[in-house]
Amino acid sequence: MIVADKKPVEEIIGYVRDCKKVLVLSCNECVTVCEAGGKKEAGMLASALRMYFANQGIADAQVDERTLERQCDQEYLEEIRDIADQYDAIVSVACGVGVQFTAEKYHSIPVFPGVNTCFMGVTEHRGLWTERCQGCGQCILAYTGGICPVARCAKRLFNGPCGGSSNGKCEINKDLDCAWQLIIDRLIAIDRLDLYEKLFDIKDWSTDRAGGPRKVEREDVQI
Amino acid sequence: MRLTYPTSFRIVRVPCSGTVDVKHILRALEKGADGVCVIGCMEGECQYKTGNLRARKRVEQVQRLLNAIGVDGERAQMYNLSSSDGPLFAKYAEDMDERIRKLGPNPMKHKTKPAA
Ligand code: SF4
Numbered sequence: 001m002i003v004a005d006k007k008p009v010e011e012i013i014g015y016v017r018d019c020k021k022v023l024v025l026s027c028n029e030c031v032t033v034c035e036a037g038g039k040k041e042a043g044m045l046a047s048a049l050r051m052y053f054a055n056q057g058i059a060d061a062q063v064d065e066r067t068l069e070r071q072c073d074q075e076y077l078e079e080i081r082d083i084a085d086q087y088d089a090i091v092s093v094a095c096g097v098g099v100q101f102t103a104e105k106y107h108s109i110p111v112f113p114g115v116n117t118c119f120m121g122v123t124e125h126r127g128l129w130t131e132r133c134q135g136c137g138q139c140i141l142a143y144t145g146g147i148c149p150v151a152r153c154a155k156r157l158f159n160g161p162c163g164g165s166s167n168g169k170c171e172i173n174k175d176l177d178c179a180w181q182l183i184i185d186r187l188i189a190i191d192r193l194d195l196y197e198k199l200f201d202i203k204d205w206s207t208d209r210a211g212g213p214r215k216v217e218r219e220d221v222q223i
Numbered sequence: 224m225r226l227t228y229p230t231s232f233r234i235v236r237v238p239c240s241g242t243v244d245v246k247h248i249l250r251a252l253e254k255g256a257d258g259v260c261v262i263g264c265m266e267g268e269c270q271y272k273t274g275n276l277r278a279r280k281r282v283e284q285v286q287r288l289l290n291a292i293g294v295d296g297e298r299a300q301m302y303n304l305s306s307s308d309g310p311l312f313a314k315y316a317e318d319m320d321e322r323i324r325k326l327g328p329n330p331m332k333h334k335t336k337p338a339a
């Protein structure tokens with residue numbers, strides 16, 4: 001999932017302090033799971049904003065909340081077509097993708113981000129999310145025991161570990177596992193250490209961000 | 224045991240303090256409560272193991288949020304007591320009452336526009 005973190009409410013107040021009608025728009029998917037921008041968090045933010053306006057003596061301010069199944073799909077975003085116009089601003093607590101797609105579909109309404117979008121990752125346990133994939137566009141997990149050196153090695157090495165690996169930890173942070181130690185341990189566990197010996201072609205980075213904004217186009221599913 | 228506690232108190236019974244969410248506390252304040260205190264069982268004695276610990280974290284979250292929007296975070300408080308300790312309940316109620324009286328009425332009373 002896409003992992004996001006909450007933005008300080010002060011920052012969000014800074015975006016909307018001059019607005020009279022604000023819609024806090026949450027998303028039912030990734031940001032709900034990482035407890036940053038789901039229905040519950042939107043309710044908390046909307047409540048805090050309403051109290052902020054009341055406390056400032058701005059009695060006619062109105063803050064509403066709405067949750068969409070996803071903000072990265074047109075059909076769900078259409079659900080607010082009839083009501084969007086009445087708002088001076090939308091605070092989207094979806095990931096940056098959702099914020100942008102909302103802004104794109106509601107061209108004349110200011111849309112502000114309500115969370116900081118961080119990475120693609122997993123829930124290790126409640127309250128701890130860690131990065132797993134950087135969407136490089138050419139997945140090599142088949143050769144690295146299912147552990148990604150792009151996302152998890154601080155140096156993005158393809159022939160690690162480097163000399164900074166010590167006792168299974170990375171030199172940048174003693175709490176961080178060395179990705180290459182993990183890779184080797186896992187290759188041993190699946191009895192494929194031969195893969196560690198194999199030389200691979202130089203990775204094609206043109207599918208990574210270096211080639212500019214990317215797209216996936218699939219004619220087979222286009223009608 | 225006949226004990227008195229401040230009449231300003233409204234009691235909302237919940238099965239466990241862990242069921243009280245940040246949103247509930249905020250909603251009460253938004254609707255004009257001068258303060259909200261969550262009273263859970265003693266730490267380490269929660270029937271559901273961590274309900275009262277969660278409640279405390281949520282109250283702390285509300286306090287931070289209130290401070291951030293310019294409302295005194297002290298309006299939300301967490302207390303722990305054993306269910307058989309009536310005198311302590313009365314003491315906590317007085318303590319809360321006093322604390323809130325010092326802060327004065329909820330500045331947002333009658334001012335928030337209800338959500339659509
Ligand atoms: S808008 Fe973002 S958070 Fe919501 S489903 Fe799409 S990718 Fe996930």
Ligand code: SF4
Nearest residue numbers: 133134136139140148
């Ligand atoms: S190799 Fe690329 S696509 Fe595969 S997990 Fe790593 S970053 Fe993601």
